[in-house]
Amino acid sequence: MSRIRAFTMPKWGIEMTEGTIAEWMVHEGDTFKRGDTLCLIETAKITNEVEAEYDATVRRILAPSGAEAEPVGALLAIFDEGAHSDAEIDAFLAEFRPAEGGLAIGAGRAAAPAEPAVPSAEARPARTKIETNRPISPEALRLAEEEGVDLSGIEGSGRGGRITHQDVVRAVRGPAPLATKGLAALVADDGAVFASPLARRIAALHGLSLAGVKGTGARGRISKADVLALVPPSDAIGGIGAPAFMAGANRPEIVPFDRIRKVVAQRLTQAKQDIPHFYLRISASADALLDMRKSANLVLGCKASLNDWIVKASAVALVRHPDVNVQVHGNEIHRFPHADIAIAVASPKGLVTPVIRQADRMRIDQLAAESRRLIEKAQGKGLSMDDMEGGTFSVSNLGMFGIENFDAIINPPQGAILAVGAAQRQPVESPSGGATFETRISFTLSVDHRAIDGAAGAQFLQTLKFLIEQPEGLFA
Amino acid sequence: MAKLMYRDAIRNTIFQEMQRDPRVVVLGEDVVGGMGTAGGPEAIGGIWSTSTGLYDAFGPDRVIDTPISESAIVGAAGGLALAGKRPVAEIMFADFIGVCMDQLWNQIAKFRYMFGGKSICPAVIRMPCGAGYNAAAQHSQVIHQFVTNMPGLKVVMPSTPEDACGLLRQAIRDDDPVIFLEHKFLYGMSGEVSDDPEFCIPFGHARLARAGLDATIVAAGMMVGYAEAAADELARDGIGCDVIDLRTTSPLDEEAILDSVEVTGRLVVVDEAPPRCSLATDIAALVASKAFASLKAPTEMVTAPHTPVPFARELESAYLPSPAKIVAAVRQTLSYR
Incomplete structure (x- = not known):
């Protein structure tokens, strides 16, 4: 069969x-x-x-x-x-x-036992059946039953007191808090100029005289558009004597969350609310690493970026400190032997975090090639689920924007994220007691305190700093 | 400028226009006021005192006391206008318009169109209207809603003495038939009026009576004062309202309404007429179709209910829009989320 x-x-x-x-x-x-x-x-x-x-x-x-x-x-x-x-x-x-x-x-029957695999995103309370003899639209009744609305509190706005869908919506939402913008200057209508009320108001706001302006509105009336054509361009506004406020001039462009934005918002909110973050800061001299990068790129024929080196250093440090190389699932800590490092990439669709798998096992040229592949994919046709799934640790770098340091939000279920600042020339005390300049990078590690303790995080950062300052260790 | 009552502004304007233009004639029931009484002409001065003194100044050829026949008054006004006069006819109560609907609706409103534009019909029909005088269902109505519905007529609803003056002068000089609606409650209103004998207010040009950024209140005629009172009360709570006085409902200043709603996003329409197929619904529909994206809340309509005007004082005041009802409507639209 x-x-x-x-x-x-x-x-x-x-x-x-x-x-x-x-x-x-x-x-x-x-x-x-x-x-x-x-x-x-x-x-x-x-x-x-x-x-x-x-x-x-x-x-x-x-x-x-x-x-x-x-x-x-x-x-x-x-x-x-x-x-x-x-x-x-x-x-x-x-x-x-x-x-x-x-x-x-x-085979004609359900194969698996009944089990709602994943609860629906919006678990609604059970419908309450409402028995009423008041006039109400079917859709309004359905909504009232779904939301458990007490109809006795609603005065129907329809004919004969019929309750409309809008009435129930308003009951569900409740009244909006009063938010007012207040009065505007009333510009009197003078007989000399034939202009619409708004045209007159805009002219007054900008200190424009409407005398002699040719109106293009009905019966030659000066309309809003006629006045706006006279208003100096916006960059000129703000000078001395310019109006500070113009009604309706600052209305937002409304962009609904797309799918990526929705998920980013949901996950970041959840992460920041659920995870007890703490932050550890350290900085490291990058001069040795920058020298090493130059020669390694030459020798290996690759174009590893500074960030690739930091990912590599993080991966090596994570393997040495597996207490930081963890995911948190409910009441369990999942500790991993290898470092799958998610890198934060700004894509046209928003922030994405592709994962460089087992980065600790890669030589720098392999790692650079993999990160380049992922970044190009993210900025091109888009990453696949496989590219983004999992990860034991994240690295987020805003150094290219000159950000000195920042605190990142942990990307669950990972246990920590490293925020990398800009490489900056800074004065330091030299062994002889004078001042010399060196290139320093500042790091902030955001840590999930449920799974990782302060000492573990600190030891990880110590190793990271050591590896960056003495990068030969990255080839061990 | 001179401080005048609304009724005096109307009488003065008619007087000045009769002086200026010999074609202007006045006709209506008891417009002479006292004709046939022991006191003789002008002893009473017309029941609304809007024509007092005209008979003495211009005589029986230009101030015509008519029989009690509204169809005769409106029919004669249409004929006079076709024949080159500038008649200013008065229907003592707008409620009586029903008996002259053929003259008004099927003749005066259509002449220019039916004659291919070769003829004009510059008649002004003045009609005192409105409730609030405890005068019961047959002497208390407003009629702007259905004359606005008639293509070929212009409909004017002045809300102040100054507007009464400027709009009436425009109406008399206009080449089309104009329905000039004076709310009975406004006759005693005082205000500054331009004494410029050429002062005209163009039709289709709304007046912004109050300015605010939170809600738009649209009203005409008598309702403008209520809307202003409501806006002033709301202003004490920091709520700013644009109050748009339409002045004429045909032509309608759509631009003023839409411009304002595009800023405020909230609309309250005030209308003394019952709500079905009315000025209020017309404006609500206009905004719903042309400024839908700007609306932040459902339009609120403050109107009379769909019933005849009640006689009892308490019922009549419950029937009519009021500043308190407008305040409540503005708050309702602001509470929407």
């Missing part, structure tokens, strides 16, 4: 909780071959193609493209070899329970 197969929202990486069908490449009734592209799924981090793992026919599509995000494990479509009746498909659909992970396969 051929099988009915459930196609569910795959789970790409530990952080993925939901995905959205960006586009279906197959439609109901289509037959596809193994390796064909079924659909594009968009997650918080990337958009990926999903390839068919077997030959089959599309019987049902349950999640249309471009709709709401579906949780991992949610049923997206039903496939079979085309042999089942619609009734059998319906029965399969009725019995289907999502299973953990990618494809759940059922």
Whole structure:
């Protein structure tokens, strides 16, 4: 007997909780071959193609493209070899329970025990049934039931006191706090000039005379546009006697969070709220490292950046201090033997953190090549989930912007992140008691105190400083 | 400038225009005021005192006391206008417009269009209107909402003595028929009025009566004073309102309304008429379709309910918009999130 197969929202990486069908490449009734592209799924981090793992026919599509995000494990479509009746498909659909992970396969029945793999992002309280004989729109009633709104507190604004959806929305949201901008200067209408009220107001704000201005509004009236054409360009405003404030001139451009921004916001908020951060600061002389970089680039024929060297030094230091090379999962510390170092990269889509795997095992030229590959990918067609998954430690460098030092937010589940400042020439006391100049870099290590203690972090930084100041150790 | 009452501003303007232009004639019920009484002409001076002194100055050929027939008054005004006069007709109560709807709606409003623009019909029909005098359902109505709906008519609703003067002069000199609506409650209002005999206010040019950045209140005629009172009360709490006095509802100064809502994002429309198919809904629709992106809250409408005007004093005051209702509406729109 051929099988009915459930196609569910795959789970790409530990952080993925939901995905959205960006586009279906197959439609109901289509037959596809193994390796064909079924659909594009968009997650918080990337958009990926999903390839068919077997030959089959599309019987049902349950999640249309471009709709709401579906949780991992949610049923997206039903496939079979085309042999089942619609009734059998319906029965399969009725019995289907999502299973953990990618494809759940059922031979006419649910294969896996019922388990909501990942709770839906918005767990709503159960609907409360509302019995009322007051007039109310169906959508308003649905919302009131979902939100558990007490209808007795709502005065219906519709005809005959009918409660509208907007009434319930207002009840749910509550009144806005009073925020006012106050009065504006009232510019009297003089008979000499024919201008709209706003035109007159703008002219007064800018100290412009409207006498003799030719109006392009109705019946030759001077309109807002006519006055704005006379207003000096904005860089000229602000000089002596210029108006300080212009009503409506500073309205924001509203940019809704895109998927990446949403996930970054969610994860950073969570990290900063949940993780007890503490910060350790150190600086190291970089002169030896800069010399070493020059000759190593020449010898190895690579173009390793200063940051690549810092990643390398961090990786070596992490292996020596495995207490810092950790992830935190619930009540467990996961300690890793090798350093998978995530590097913070500004991509056109926002901050991304591709991972250089087992960086401690790489020679500097290999590491430089890998970091270059990841950065180019991030700035080009985009990183895959594999590129960003995991990581035991992060390095974030703002030195190229001249930032002296800063405190980074830990990228969970990692236990620490290193913030790297600019390499700066600074005076230091020389052994002879005079002053000499050297290039110094300042580092701030943000540490998750649940998993890493102060001494462990400090020892790590000490080793990092040693490796940077005596970089021969990086080739040991 | 001179301080005048609204009714005196109207009478003075008619007087000056009759002096200036011999084509201007006045007609209506009891416009002479006292004709046929023991006191003789001018003994009473017209029930609204808006035509006192005209008969003495200009005589029976130019100040015509008509029978109690609104259809005759409006019909005669239309005929006079077609024949080259500049009639200023008065309907004693706007409520009586119903009996002359053919003359007004199907004739005066259409002449210029039906004659291919070869004829004009420069008639002014003045109509005292509005509630608040405990005068019951048949003598208390406003009619701007349905005359505004009639293409071919211009509709004027002055809110101050000065506007009454400038708009009436414009109405008399205008080549199109003008419905000139005077709220009965405003007749006693005093204010500075320009004594320039050429002072005209162009139609379709709203007045900004108060300026603020938080909400836009749109009103016309009698409701402007209420809106100003509401704005002044709100200003004490730091809430600034633009109060737009439309002056004319046809043509409508869309630009003034939209410009203001684009700044404030919140609209309150005040209208003495019941809310269905009214000036209030017209402006709410205008803003919803042309400034939707600027709106931060649903438009609030402060209007009479959909009922006849009640007789009982308490009911009548509950029926009418008031400054307190406008204040509540502004606060309601500010509380939206």
